[in-house]
Amino acid sequence: MNCPLSDTVPPTSPASPVSGPLPVAARRWPAEGFRRAPYWVYSDSDIYAREQAAIFRGASWHYLGLEVEVPEVGSFKSTYIGELPVIMTRADDGAVHAMLNRCAHRGNLVCREAFGRADKLNCVYHAWNYNLKGDLTFAAFRHGLRGEGGLPKDFQYAEHGLRKLRVATICGLVFATFDDQMPALEDWLGEVGDGIRRVCRGPLKVLGYDTQRIHANWKAYHENPRDSYHANILHTFYGTFGLSRQSQESGMVLDRSGRHVYFYTKANTDRDSADYQATASALRSHNDALTLEDPSILTWRDEFGDGISVQILTTYPSFVLHQIANSLATRQLLPKGPGQCDLVWTYFGFADDDEETTRMRLVQANLAGSAGMVSVEDAAVCEMIRRAVGDGATGESFIEMGGRDLDGGGNTKLSERAIRNFWHAYRQDMGL
Ligand code: FES
Ligand SMILES: [Fe+2]
Known part of the structure; x- marks a missing residue:
């Protein structure tokens, strides 16, 4: 499974719970399996971090919103998958797109409004601009000034876009996933x-x-x-x-x-x-x-x-x-x-x-x-x-x-x- 963001999975055994270390034995799942949920699973900060990688950045489709919330070309909505900020847009191909709301330059939040309309996504920090599909289209002072500064000569816009998510819709509901290998949304939902x-x-x-x-x-x-x-x-x-x-x-x-x-x-x-x-x-x-x-x-x-x-x-x-x-x-x-x-x-x-x-x-x-x-x-x-x-x-x-x-x-x-x-x-x- 291709989980490019899931490489930060912390080890399962060390304990750093909310209030003092739990004995390791307490971290063991009860023998009855899915018929019990141990209460440490609701409060343990290591478990929480692991969930972000394994579940929210892993192999699941996540609801982002309604298609009608991005009704026309240029509409956008900011939301989250787990802890990660995500932008949902309607691009000029008429389709809904989603991308990580994190500038490919130095990680700034690109989209700061909950909803809006724009013809491009502009990062305020150093003015890298992206189109509504998340492709980088402009980087300020790319060629420097009067022969000084600027990005390396081999810098390619195509290599520095926003992290794109896979998107699927059902009956006007929009879902996205970080996992490119996920089955189709409707197959995943089944009955x-x-x-x-x-x-x-x-x-x-x-x-x-x-x-x-x-x-x-x-x-x-x-x-x-x-x-x-x-x-x-x-x-x-x-x-x-x-x-x-x-x-x-x-x-x-x-x-x-x-x-x-x-x-x-x-x-x-x-x-x-x-x-x-x-x-x-x-x-x-x-x-x-x-x-x-x-x-x-x-x-x-x-x-x-x-x-x-x-x-x-x-x-x-x-x-x-x-x-x-x-x-x-x-x-x-x-x-x-x-x-x-x-x-x-x-x-x-x-x-x-x-x-x-x-x-x-x-x-x-x-x-x-x-x-x-x-x-x-x-x-x-x-x-x-x-x-x-x-x-x-x-x-x-x-x-x-x-x-x-x-x-x-x-x-x-x-x-x-x-x-x-x-x-x-x-x-x-x-x-x-
Ligand atoms: S962090 Fe976005 S342009 Fe620098
Ligand atoms: Fe209820």
Whole structure:
């Protein structure tokens, strides 16, 4: 595999955790394998550095944004893959391109704005200019001045462009990778691509953004939307107001590699059963006495015509696409050190939405947005886990809901199968 940026993988054994050295024995993965996650994996700074090389600069496709965010030739957007800054552009060939946002001269940040339009990318430090594909087109004082200075005579622009990434799109979503040997994006997504095709059914329109700083390791958040089993327990709003309950028709789909997953629920399909009743009485959400003064937030339209009220889709290692009622959003997970991460939310609708539909999507951001009635609890849980785990020197999680295997157990949402598959893939990539 061609990983030109992955040559900085630190050794696995030396420990330099957040607070004092861990005993080497504590760095050993539990014998139960993917059915356990040792808590040092969430806090260890050596592990974090290794993830940057093996996962974020390694063999994965990473979400960058929506094609519509770079709508015309000259449009650009700045973003990240892992810790590395990346520029996404629309070049004069009409295609979306991506490159490392790091000048090929002395490493300065070339693009400093979040979004914009430009006919070239200009590094302010010494005025090296690049076109929108990342090729170097100009270097100030290349030939020196009055016979002095200048770059060597054999200096070639073609050898000093920005580091280009491979780019692929699916239904208006843009992904990129540092790995030139990656399989095609749609092959990599496998069956989970169906969940993207279902939601992103036409030209998209951005409705807004927010970025949420979560004081927890990025993997704690990544586990959360793979965890179909918490949704109807933690999120009392779902159950209380019927948007998603375990008693409703639901399912979970993983791709063959187990790296990607989506799960769904169909509102108004409740089928009662004795075991559901036995559990429901213990759920915080089982409270029929609660009502809303203004129930408009619950009004939703079955716009895809299949009755699915909630679909949460996650691709390894850092992307989420949600449909919660008519709220649609992408969530891009950006690690910011072992103990915190940013979650960048992009709320969207379709270019042909009427005003009322747009308004409905925006109202539902109060339910499904980063600070919404439902989603606010996910970050809160990640941060509570961080407090409970501390420096990670002891302990491990238990991940056996729905079985002890990577597959099997049907497609029930009452399963941690997608989390077991995450840890399986993670350990493969990390050599742990
Ligand atoms: S660092 Fe960019 S031109 Fe020198
Ligand atoms: Fe959740």
